[in-house]
């Protein structure tokens with residue numbers, strides 16, 4: 001994890017981002033700021049709209065409404081030079097065909113003004129030994145590393161990572177985390193989606209929880225949900241064999257009281273547990289499960305605010 005840059009310059013600035021597919025409202029007014037050198041993890045259940053949000057920031061999808069700036073540009077109208085300053089690791093692994101990682105990286109490095117060395121990138125993602133292997137013969141996790149290699153090749157100032165470590169073995173995931181820390185230390189901003197809460201806890205300066213089309217909580221991982229959500233839980237089995245639990249800010253004191261109450265005997269199956277990011281995240285989702293359902297919005301299509309002239313060539317007709 002890196003600190004936010006002292007300048008705090010906004011690499012991403014989003015206000016009021018909304019998006020629907022058909023009559024389903026997916027994003028309902030998202031605000032988002034990411035500074036240079038910051039890692040922001042966007043969390044949310046399957047179908048929450050994380051990829052949709054990322055693809056809008058990448059300029060691959062049209063928003064219905066909202067002000068979006070990435071590296072100071074509107075992604076829909078940004079020039080080609082802007083595209084060379086962002087890196088994209090999409091959720092789906094690319095189709096690489098029979099080329100080798102080295103060939104692919106050599107080829108794609110020609111499109112960037114200031115690419116990293118191919119050997120350095122292979123080393124960073126741990127593919128040096130597979131540099132000459134046909135990409136379609138690599139394992140799933142190795143192909144994913146190749147996705148990441150292509151995403152960081154151009155030394156992006158803004159890196160989008162949509163579930164980047166799916167299929168990584170535990171050692172590869174840790175190596176990948178170290179690599180990202182190196183990138184952010186050099187000033188790269190990262191927007192990450194992941195279903196691995198330990199990954200978010202390890203990497204993110206801030207996490208945002210997307211639920212019901214809105215960011216319902218946003219904080220550094222160690223502060224998400226507030227102090228209340230982090231209150232330790234003591235569980236034990238009482239003399240009658242019944243499971244008990246109590247939330248307390250003084251778990252050691254409670255344990256002492258349990259020992260005293262049992263005449264000095266050790267309480268059975270006593271355990272003190274501090275809620276982790278995953279517990280807090282699941283608690284937030286449960287809390288917001290009762291929020292108004294965004295799914296069906298009759299007439300939502302009429303609410304589009306983006307003029308037809310703002311259509312991105314790659315997205316025309318892409319959205320339902």
Ligand SMILES: Nc1ncnc2c1ncn2[C@@H]1O[C@H](COP(=O)(O)OP(=O)(O)OP(=O)(O)O)[C@@H](O)[C@H]1O
Nearest residue numbers: 021026045046047048049050051052053318319320
């Ligand atoms: N082009 C599209 N047309 C219609 N519906 C779509 C389209 N793309 C995505 N959706 C729907 O929009 C919702 C949000 O999808 P999205 O992929 O953004 O979610 P996500 O948070 O990234 O999910 P996951 O964690 O499963 O990757 C889903 O219900 C999905 O089925």
